[in-house]
Amino acid sequence: PLEVGGDAQAEARLRAAMDSVEPGAHDSFRAYMDAAQANLHAGLPIFIREQLTPDSLSRLPRFLSAALLGGGGPAARRSAPLVDWPLRTHAAQLEDRFDAPRHRALLGFQDLYVGLPPAEAPAVFSLLQAIELEDQGDDGAPLGVYYPTGGFGTFRDALLAACEAAGVELRFGTRVA
Numbered sequence: 442p443l444e445v446g447g448d449a450q451a452e453a454r455l456r457a458a459m460d461s462v463e464p465g466a467h468d469s470f471r472a473y474m475d476a477a478q479a480n481l482h483a484g485l486p487i488f489i490r491e492q493l494t495p496d497s498l499s500r501l502p503r504f505l506s507a508a509l510l511g512g513g514g515p516a517a518r519r520s521a522p523l524v525d526w527p528l529r530t531h532a533a534q535l536e537d538r539f540d541a542p543r544h545r546a547l548l549g550f551q552d553l554y555v556g557l558p559p560a561e562a563p564a565v566f567s568l569l570q571a572i573e574l575e576d577q578g579d580d581g582a583p584l585g586v587y588y589p590t591g592g593f594g595t596f597r598d599a600l601l602a603a604c605e606a607a608g609v610e611l612r613f614g615t616r617v618a
Contacts, residue, residue: 443547445574446585463541473538473548476525477567478575484527484568527565534564 443458444451459466525534531552535545549559551569573586589596604611 469538477571481568481571531562531564532559
């Protein structure tokens, strides 16, 4: 399993895990997350919140320049031209960055939230990974999604145990009138 987010030790474990599957994958992951953060920074106010303000529109030239010409992060992690173009498919963007299918799956499954497979979803949807996997946005505001340790089945099992302990009668496979 890969643990994304946390302190420096968690980041070191993530690097070791990713690079053991695909050498250099962690650096590719961080470069991808730089691009995802750029999509979030430019795309969230304009395309999601539909706030066409002078401030939100002023972000577009830098964002489009980085996507067209390469960039979007620190010099050591800059992408090649058009790798992060927001209107190419998300699958193509991930294929340019990662050889390992598991790394592409880690960063592409969120496209299903909007009802599209990564082969059809535009790369701009990488903003979903920035929301889910980064601790904070460009403005320092907290981001991230918390998942139950052990997966969602753990929550289901705990809820079932609590209901049974409280004497709740549970019926499965029963038609509700």
